[in-house]
Amino acid sequence: MDREKFSDFVFYADESGDHSLMSIDRGYPIFCLAVCAFDKRTYSRSIVPKFQAFKFRYFGHDAVILHERDIRKQINDFKILIDKRIEERFH
Template sequence: MRRGDYIVYVDESGDHNLVDFDPQYPRFVLAFCIVKIDHYVDHVVPYVQRLKFEFFGHDTVVLHEREIR
C-alpha cells in the first residue's frame, strides 16, 4: 500500500453551533498543520523530545493546550 508524503494534524476550537452560540466567544476555528513526513521524523519529533527532556526531565509527558497556557 502506498502512503502519502505528508502528515496532517487537524484541530478545532470554539463553538460550531450557529443558533445558540456563546456570545463571549462567537468563533469557530478549524486549523490544519501539514508537514512532510521526512521533515516530521528528522526535525519535529527530535525537537519536541528535546523540549520535553529539558523542561520535564522525561519524554512521557503529554502536552495539552490547557496546561501550556
C-alpha cells in the same frame, strides 16, 4: 510492502474553543481549527526530535500532551507556568 501505497505526507488537525454560535462563552469566545501538513522525512528527522527536546527541557519526559486548555489555565503538567520566567521561555 509497496511504499507507493503510502503518502509522503502526514496531516494533523485539531480544534480549540467552542463551535456553538447559540451560546458563546464570554470567557473564551474563540473557535480555532488548525491543520498541519508535514513531509514525513522532515517530520521524523526534524519536527519530532525538536518537540521531544522541548518536552524533556520542561517536563523531564516526552509523554506530556500539549493541551491548549491546560497550558492556558496553567493546570496539571503546566503548573510550572505559574512561574512567569518559565512561562516566558515556554511560550
